[in-house]
Amino acid sequence: MNAAHANDAHHEEHPSGFTRWLFTTNHKDIGRLYIIFSVLMFLVGGFLAMLIRTELLQPWLIIPPEVYNQIITVHGLVMVFAAVMPATTGLANYLIPMMIGAPDMALPRLNNWGFWLLPPAAVLLVMPFALKLFGIGNGAIDTGWTMYAPLSVQGGIGVDFAIFAIYLMGISSLLSSINIIVTITNMRAPGMSFSKLPIFVWSWLITAFLLVAVFPPLVGGVTMLFADRHFGTHFFSAAGGGDPVLWQHIFWFFGHPEVYILLLPTAGILPHILSTFARKPIYGYRAQVYAFWAIGMLSVVIYAHHMFTSGLPVPAQLYFMYSTMVISIPVALLFFCWFATIWQGSMTFETPMLFALGYIVLFGVGGLSGLILSDAVADQQYHNSYFLVAHFHYALFGGPVMGIIAATYYYLPKITGRMYNETLGKWHFWQTIIGFNLTFIPQFFLGIAGMPRRIPDYALQFTHLNMLSSIGAYILGSAQLVLVYNLIQVLRGVGKKATAQVWEGAQGLEFTVASPPPYHTFETQPVIQ
Amino acid sequence: MSTTTPTKVHYYVPRPSPYPVMLSLALFFVAMGVVLKVNALRAGPWSILLGAALLIYVLFHWFGNVIGESESGVYKSWEDRSFRMGMVWFILSEVAFFAGLFAVLFYERNISVPHLAQVDPGFTLYPGFTAAWPSAGPHGKPFSVVQPWGIPAINTLILLTSGVTVTWAHWGLKTARRSAAIIGLMLTVGLGVVFLGFQAHEFYEAYTRLGLTLSSGVYGATFFLLTGFHGLHVTVGVIMLSVILMRCIKGHFTPDQHFAFEAVSWYWHFVDVVWLLLFVFVYWM
16 A cells, blocks of 8 residues: 555555455455355365265275264364355345445444454364374364264364364354344445345345344353263263253254255345346245245244154154244245246346256255155154255255355456356356256165265165266366366456446346445445435 | 435444454464363463463453544444444343253253153163252262252342442433442442352352252253353453443543443343343242
8 A cells, every 4th residue: 555545534445465354344355255265165165075975986985984974074064154154144244235335334343353253163173183193182073063962972172173163153153143133224325224125135134133043052052062071061961860862952943043044145145146137126025025034933943853763752743844844835935936036037047047047946956855854754764864965965055055156156246346257157057057966866866775874884785876976076076166267267357347237137236336346335325215 | 214315424434453353363272272171181271371361462452442432432323323233132142042041951850851750660860860850960969959048049139239239320320420320330340249259159069068060960060051151141241340330430431422331231131130030940949
């Protein structure tokens, strides 16, 4: 920064070099940090997924079983907490102030703290891998991401590290949620009433409510786990009158809404993308907002469908079965609105649109297979089989990850001011959709045939389908390198300049400012008519 | 903000700050230190010490920074509303936290312990295990529970009184009677410290005389979980009240601008309500 600038008002003023990123209070900088961190952790989690599929390529051991358990656990935790959640939080940080005409997030320093808690948390999560190389401990957490007691009570140092990683990520999530709620309720431009709020903002508001409601009990739960491990308590041990199933209740009271915490922001960004490329207004705005509310509220009272085989009494199983099936009604409503939005539109199929349509198809499969699993009787067969693995990958990759990729392509020109390479984008899409289906369709069959999850080795009759699945995984994994290459090219400034409007059919305040937007948008708030 | 008139009001966006990232680093060292400590690794205590020192340094400077901004008058009604909402949502997250812990208590009392006792008439987890609450200790080790109408009842009165004194201090602040505010806050801090003293004494008695410890089965664990986390919150509340007291003595706050005071008093009332629930469901019933 030169001297002339330093004396200027605070318009474009920010420290240069890396202190800009460490100390920033700017929502766009923090949003970009979240997104970059998320891409890096997506690659880490993806690398672990490749290791998993390499082990399962053929029915014998390449990786020691205990290391395999650590890999699947860290893959799950990294993908959920360090890849998908930061990605949606990053989009929220970058977009919400621009979408509602706010000068910045309401609490900028806490916003920065929220981000900078994540890298230490990620380090805590993977550090035990490295410590083992120096002869300390027995590696990372190896209990599966659900950390069921009593296994997690008996596990090694990796469990302790994971507990503290959850503390840090919990603080981070709470900070960003509180910040988002306050920003949405207090920072809207004059005239931006709740009934005009962009649907992405609505979806994040409900996501933030969910996080405030469900993350603190998990923090209490991992504290109890830590106490059981080191301070001689018996919360999860029947030997002292405690109950291992109590952990499952605590975990899934958080864990099930967590699925919707991952999903809702991307379900909120989807209508924006669909309406842009169908060149039609969003269909059923109110209906979709009500559906978000319904999903948010139902998600906290249906969690025990994850525990049908844990010995719940029959009336409880029936309640959780029916209430789970009820949630398919608001979800189906969302699907209806998405279809109606693109119905008879003059559609074009740029990369974001392709991923958005892919979202509808893949998440549709995830939702429908979930309906099968929600049947308490059928679940006795499907529970903890590869059918479940295929289901939740359709739900979590097919929904959130596809949505995040769609949003990345959609907003990349806005954020960087450069168009990405469309050919590579389309290549990325088709390789992803083929690779993904090739990976996970065989797993439905494997699950029905009886292959359990979380095992490094399997019976010989599962060989061919597993090999097919692994080949699909390699296709899927290498597809993401195309995305990374495309992102790097854009960041290097290759590609033609983006206009402020970016897409022909794009609507919203964020498309009224230049691409890239100035460092501070809306220092004076716009008036919404 | 339902008006449609253009606003020329500027929202105060603070300059880049080194404290958030330093605070994260401090928490990282504390977290790593605790993990290493409980696993009996020598670097643990040093890591905790380093993290805690950094933590205290950052808290002093970050809060000092905010207090300085507040006193220089950059926070107007718009910023004030953000802080209020932020504090409300923070307290709501604390409500969710304690709701989770109380849910654990009710689950154990009403579902898991009775259920474990009914598994099979010929089977007990350990001699002396019954469906009763408080449950007997593991391996039949006897313990007795803290009686509600002794120290816990006195503590209830202390906290209720402290709710009154903090409200009196608030009244003093709003009507520009600074000495009333200072005396009210001093009384509140004093009552908080007495509460903590009694609580510490109760824990000591429980360990030494009653045999009620963290490891005396699910009852002891839950008792200390709930009362311990509450005590931790009271401790934090006392620290916050002391800071507000010092700021009052220094002449901070005006009759119509004293958000920090109000935030702390909200927090104090929240801790008070949690105690009432604790008294009823943990000690009494």
